[in-house]
Amino acid sequence: MRITFAPLEGITGYIYRNTYQEYYGGIDRYYSPFLVTRDRGIMKKKELRDILPENNLNIDLVPQLLTNKTENFLQAAAQLKELGYREINLNLGCPSGTVVSKGRGAGFLDQPEKLQSFLEEIFQKADYAISIKTRIGMYEPEEFHRLLAIYNEYPIRELIIHPRTRQEFYKEKIHPEIFKYAYEHSKNPITFNGEIRSLQAVTALEKEYPAMKNIMIGRGLIAKPGFIMQAADGSLTENRTRSKKRLKEFLDCLLEEYRKVMSADIHALFKMKEIWIYMAPYFTNYEKYLKKIKKTDKLMEYRASVSSLMTNEDIIE
Numbered sequence: 254m255r256i257t258f259a260p261l262e263g264i265t266g267y268i269y270r271n272t273y274q275e276y277y278g279g280i281d282r283y284y285s286p287f288l289v290t291r292d293r294g295i296m297k298k299k300e301l302r303d304i305l306p307e308n309n310l311n312i313d314l315v316p317q318l319l320t321n322k323t324e325n326f327l328q329a330a331a332q333l334k335e336l337g338y339r340e341i342n343l344n345l346g347c348p349s350g351t352v353v354s355k356g357r358g359a360g361f362l363d364q365p366e367k368l369q370s371f372l373e374e375i376f377q378k379a380d381y382a383i384s385i386k387t388r389i390g391m392y393e394p395e396e397f398h399r400l401l402a403i404y405n406e407y408p409i410r411e412l413i414i415h416p417r418t419r420q421e422f423y424k425e426k427i428h429p430e431i432f433k434y435a436y437e438h439s440k441n442p443i444t445f446n447g448e449i450r451s452l453q454a455v456t457a458l459e460k461e462y463p464a465m466k467n468i469m470i471g472r473g474l475i476a477k478p479g480f481i482m483q484a485a486d487g488s489l490t491e492n493r494t495r496s497k498k499r500l501k502e503f504l505d506c507l508l509e510e511y512r513k514v515m516s517a518d519i520h521a522l523f524k525m526k527e528i529w530i531y532m533a534p535y536f537t538n539y540e541k542y543l544k545k546i547k548k549t550d551k552l553m554e555y556r557a558s559v560s561s562l563m564t565n566e567d568i569i570e
């Protein structure tokens with residue numbers, strides 16, 4: 254089983270990906286957070302910077318596009334191909350209101366006919382592989398039956414399934430029965446994504462879906478960096494370097510890397526606060542430290558709070 258790092262917009266940009274790879278590694282592939290395509294070509298400078306090959310030297314990266322217009326997809330994909338990418342991922346899962354209201358991301362799932370003609374055209378014209386990251390529907394899990402019938406008509410390199418509807422955002426229970434249906438009926442390789450936070454959870458997935466080659470993990474890796482890695486012999490283990498000491502080094506480096514590219518320390522601090530929201534609950538008695546981390550806009554205070562959390566508390570397994 255191979256491990257891929259899910260895209261998290263605002264979090265897993267190239268600085269995070271590179272720093273993670275350097276301090277933990279054990280990830281087979283990373284996906285870029287979505288790139289919004291615009292008429293007449295690709296994205297903003299900031300988005301382009303995230304996927305430039307020189308900013309992603311030591312990792313295997315698949316860029317992700319968010320669009321419902323064939324022209325925009327094809328133009329952006331051509332630009333990505335020029336940069337050397339051989340696979341493009343299509344985002345059919347983003348649940349955010351502004352994205353869905355424009356019929357993109359999970360919003361596209363609500364227009365199966367339009368989705369089908371979109372896929373028809375891009376698969377006809379593409380000379381690169383296309384993978385898809387999808388939710389199971391807009392409102393009801395059962396919508397996935399029709400969606401899978403559509404997906405089955407195209408040679409999708411990998412169908413990554415987050416088994417929740419758009420309405421269920423990131424918190425509701427996932428639908429293992431729908432994933433099982435996909436496992437049994439998909440003509441394309443499928444990947445499970447959602448709520449994987451322990452080695453045991455992965456072992457259970459391996460047992461239940463022996464033919465599945467990949468799993469994708471997002472928030473679990475942000476919350477517990479290194480909790481899983483692929484070893485050189487292909488086995489999945491906890492990262493040997495996972496410890497408070499390593500975490501401290503990883504976070505110090507991450508902060509410095511953000512400071513190098515951001516116009517003010519407060520922006521770098523904002524990035525760190527965002528990941529602490531995921532990480533802190535995996536420490537004993539974390540509440541008071543997290544409160545301080547969230548409140549401060551001073552680097553010194555931030556460092557002091559992190560340092561006392563690391564000294565006084567333990568990582569919970």
Ligand SMILES: Cc1cc2nc3c(=O)[nH]c(=O)nc-3n(C[C@H](O)[C@H](O)[C@H](O)COP(=O)(O)O)c2cc1C
Nearest residue numbers: 259260261262286287386415447448449470471472
């Ligand atoms: C803050 C945040 C940003 C996300 N950004 C993206 C994105 O850019 N593209 C995408 O396909 N999914 C995005 N996702 C969804 C994740 O990739 C993933 O599917 C979801 O978090 C479920 O997996 P997990 O439980 O392992 O985190 C995002 C999720 C979160 C919480």
